[in-house]
Amino acid sequence: MTRIHSLMTGPAPLLGENPGRRETRDDYWRAGGYRDLSPDVLFNRVNAAGLRGRGGAGFPAAAKLRAVRASGAVPVVVANGAEGEPGSAKDRWLMRARPHLVLDGMLRAVDMTRAACCYVYVADDEAADSMGRALAEREPVVPTRIVRPEPTYVAGEETAAVRRINGGPALPTAKPPRPFEAGVDGAPTLVANVETLARIALLATRSQIPDSLLLTVSGRGLEPELVEAPVGTSVQALAYRADRLDTPGVLMGGVFGGILDPRRLATALEPAALDAAGSALGCGAVHFLAPGECPVALAADGLVWLAGESSRQCGVCVSGTTALARTMTSVVAGTAEPDDLARLGRWSQSLRRRGACGLLDAAANLAASVLRTFGPLVETHLDGGCPGCAADRTPDADRFRVEPPTVRTTSHPVSAPR
Ligand code: SF4
Incomplete structure (x- = not known):
């Protein structure tokens, strides 16, 4: 079961007062939510706070809002x-x-961009149900629809979200145009991660x-944990809490951050x-070995997972992810040749920025991080000399x-919207 923990010295703004229970509209109102605030004042706060997108790419939120707002057309907002x-389980x-x-x-993003409608884009059943109930508890001022993609890695890519909302499959499209230029029904579209939107609401x-x-935070043999921590917390502090100070490596950012050297905890x-x-x-x-x-x-498991997703x-992604996964798996199995390592090294550089979305980059980054950080250990595998792999070669994507974490729901009668 996934636990919840705060490393904040004061209140944890996102975990809130009672993270194990679903917050109702009235709870949220009592805690200061849904209060009037000029969209211009809020935009200035988002800008001054330097808020970055929390979905993975880390793009400045104010720049995205500004681009959609400045388009001159009536925009659309998507809560991704x-x-x-x-x-990852935070969203x-x-x-x-x-x-x-x-x-x-989301509604404040609608205000700031002067959007005409919005979408909640959510794959998870329980999350979709919770958002549906929230929409019933506080009816939005603009038409709002929940759209349900399949739970895949690429479904969360912003062009995949737009394509799915437009009635197609939840698969990425080539860029440009980016959604802020031409997204849902051709309108400029703000696709914002739900944590980013939650932070905008807090700034209000x-x-x-x-x-x-x-x-x-997760790892084999660990009880996973959802942790709110101050920016600047060290990886070591998380390792200490997970009792993994002796970890041989840390997979960062899903897979996008590669495997961190344990000497850099x-x-x-x-x-x-x-x-x-x-x-x-x-x-x-953050995944501790x-x-x-x-x-x-671990890299082989990550590459197998990415190839499957x-x-x-894109032809280059099909062949590239398959080749990376197959070759790294043969390294782990002790059946690779020295030429295979040279090929892995070449592919980990040459495949970057070649796909229509970030999946191929994630695979290339992961392979590169292993070769860069664990080079001697990789070579040890060529003659089957890795004790860890000799003990357990079972792939585990x-x-x-x-x-x-489990969230308890208490049912309150839904009264008229404020
Ligand atoms: S890079 Fe890969 S995952 Fe991304 S769109 Fe192309 S084929 Fe799909």
Whole structure:
């Protein structure tokens, strides 16, 4: 069962007062939500706070809002809660436990962009049900629809969301145009991650909120944990809490941040420090290897998972992810040749920025991080000399599945919207 924990010194703005129970509209109102605030004042707060998107790419939220607002056409807003990243459960928890925080943020994004309609884009049944109830509890001022993609990695990509809402499959399309230029029904479209929207709603309640991260911490043999921590918390602090200070590596950002060198556990969880360590926070999923587990086997599992999630639209992605997964798996099995390592090295560079979405980049990053950080260990595999893999060569791409913490629901009668 996934637990919940705060590392904040004061209140945890996203976890809130009672993270194990679904917040009703009245709870949210009592806590200061849904209060009037000029959209211009809020936009200035979002800009001043330097809020970045929390879905993975980390694009500045104010720049995205500004681009949609400046388009001159009537925009559309999409709350993106598809959450297909491996090892991540935070977005599903947010929608299950704090649907009004997400809804408030979405409606404020509508206000700031002067949008005509909005969509809640959510794959998870319980999260969709919770958001549906929130919409019944507080009817939005613009037409709002819930759209349900299949729960896949690529479904959460912003062009895939637009394509699905437009009636097609939840698969990425080539860019440009990006959704802010031409998205749902051709209108400029703000596709914003649900945690980003929740943070916008928090900024509407006060000009400054504690700068925190919502993280999903997992690993084989660990009880997964949803953690709210101050920005700048070290990976080591999470490892200490998980009793994994002796971890042989940490898979960061779902898979997008690659595998962090265990000698760099002191790295702070903030963009510049992670970048200097060759890593990234992405969606905030942090996966600790257990002592004795092999980082090369973890990379092989990640590459197999990514190859299985490819939407198979770009030839280079189909062949690239398959080749990376197959070759890394043969390294783990002790059947690879030295030429295979050279090929992995070449592909990990040449495949970057070649696909229509970030999946192929994620695969290339993961392979590159293993070769860069664990080079001697990778070579040890050529003659079957890795003790971790010799003990357990069972591929396990399911290791990245994490369920959100349990959320209790109390039913209150739904009264008229305020
Ligand atoms: S890069 Fe891969 S996952 Fe992305 S659109 Fe192309 S085929 Fe699909």
